[in-house]
Amino acid sequence: MELSQLRYFITVAELGNMSKAAETLFVSQPNLSTSISRLEEEVGVPLFDRRRGKITLNQNGALLLKSVKRAVSILDAGVQAVREQNSGQDAVLTLACMVDDTDLLGSFVLANPAINLVQTRADLPAITALLEHGDVDLALTVLPPPSEEVAYERVYSCHFVLLMSQDHPLAGESFITRRQLAGQRLAIDGSRLSRETFYAAESSKFGLTPIIDYDVRHLDLLLSLVESNRCISIVPSVKYKELYLQGRHRSVVCREFAEGSPEAYWGIAHNKRFPLNEQGRRFRAFVRDYFARIDAEYAAQCGEEA
Numbered sequence: 001m002e003l004s005q006l007r008y009f010i011t012v013a014e015l016g017n018m019s020k021a022a023e024t025l026f027v028s029q030p031n032l033s034t035s036i037s038r039l040e041e042e043v044g045v046p047l048f049d050r051r052r053g054k055i056t057l058n059q060n061g062a063l064l065l066k067s068v069k070r071a072v073s074i075l076d077a078g079v080q081a082v083r084e085q086n087s088g089q090d091a092v093l094t095l096a097c098m099v100d101d102t103d104l105l106g107s108f109v110l111a112n113p114a115i116n117l118v119q120t121r122a123d124l125p126a127i128t129a130l131l132e133h134g135d136v137d138l139a140l141t142v143l144p145p146p147s148e149e150v151a152y153e154r155v156y157s158c159h160f161v162l163l164m165s166q167d168h169p170l171a172g173e174s175f176i177t178r179r180q181l182a183g184q185r186l187a188i189d190g191s192r193l194s195r196e197t198f199y200a201a202e203s204s205k206f207g208l209t210p211i212i213d214y215d216v217r218h219l220d221l222l223l224s225l226v227e228s229n230r231c232i233s234i235v236p237s238v239k240y241k242e243l244y245l246q247g248r249h250r251s252v253v254c255r256e257f258a259e260g261s262p263e264a265y266w267g268i269a270h271n272k273r274f275p276l277n278e279q280g281r282r283f284r285a286f287v288r289d290y291f292a293r294i295d296a297e298y299a300a301q302c303g304e305e306a
Contacts, residue, residue, distance in 0.1 A: 003075070005039045006068050007133055008032055009047070013057050013065050024129045073273055076134035093279035094118045096127045096139040099191045099266075100218050103242055108286050115279050123191070131271050138270040138280045140287070142192050145269050152269045155284060156291040159261040160193070161237045163222075163252050165229035175258035178206045185231040187214035187222055192264060193234065206259065227251050236264035238291055241298040266291070 012021045012032070022029040040047050047061035057065060093115050097105070100121075109117055122130065128145040130136045139145070144152035162176055170176055170184070188195065195212050203209045214231055216222055222233045223243070243249045268284045270276055276284065 003072075005035050006072055008035050009039055009068060010065065010072065011129065012036060012048070012055065013061060016054065016056055018055055024125050026126070072133075076271075077273060091279050092116045092118060093138075093277075093283060094136040095283070096120050096122050096130050096136045098122065098124060098127055098139065098141040098143075099189070101140065101266075102219075103246075104287065104290050107290060108283060111286065112279075112282060115282070127269070131269060134271055134274060137274070138268055138276060138283065141267050141269050142265050144267065149272055150269050151272050152267050153284070154265055154267045155288050156238075156266040158237045158264050158291075160234050160257070160264055161240055161261065162255045162257065163226050163233040163235055163240060164255065165226055166251060166253050167229050168232065168253075170232070170255070171253050173255060176255050177258040178202065178208045178210075181210060181232070182208060183211070185213040186210055187216065187225050187231040187233040188212055189217060189219065189222060189235065190215040191217045192236065193262070198262070201262065223248070223252070234262075238264075238294055241294050245294065245297055245301065 008021070008025060008027075011025055012018060015021045015024065018029055018033060018036075022032045025032065036048070043060070043064065045060045046058060047064060048055045049058045091114060095105075095117060097119060098121075105117065105119060109115075120130075120136070124141065124143055124145060127136075127139045127141060128147050128150065131139055131145060131150045132147055141152070144150075162181075164171055170180060173180070188198065195215055198212070199209050214222075214225055214233075216225075219235070219239060222235065225231050226233045237254075240249065240254045243252075244254075266287065268276075268280075268287065270280065
């Protein structure tokens, strides 16, 4: 009986869908099905009822699931303990990120040279699985992972703004209304802003459904699209402030929504079984301080230029 089988078993049991479990675990569905079948052979009885494409735990599976979760939890706790006492080497922080915050992570590494940061990018379902399995110390997300095993703490928020080329016809406006955006080519960072959720929110509040032409996951790509005047980009205001402080804002302008803007959030998530270690606590504090510093420096520079 392999540890991967037990983790697969837990995920299939919790999701109740082999296809979704395979996507979450980043394995093919045939391999996942084979692994579950071998586990049932080793146990000696079926663990799931399979009907019309659905897979649900039977009484045998429900009984085994309790023991498997305890066993995996004990093992994960042991791994965490080993990491904690590994003081003879550089401290390691394993981090999963839902969004592209390269500047923040780079600043953290420079400010904490004794911490070896191991970072991976993933969407929310994958991040949730990584946290539940104890495969990362913590995650930087925009939404709470949908799991009772995961603790989530919001550490920063700001409003979204509109970035456009200085040559765009709307660049002369101080504030942009939803009706002015109608028919405009828009771009979003899909890791921060769900296209479907944004559509629904805008339609319910303002009676207008925006048109999203570009859904990308990297700020530099968004910026290049805006600079070439191919679209207007919707970004968190703090990301524009970063560009401004770096002197990379010269060819673009930032405009506010006239009727109120959506909110952007950053949060820290970790498995409840594993309290944040020293590196994790340091990272959480750094994120708060980093965004507060960006806000303060931007306000100071804008005040000086005014």
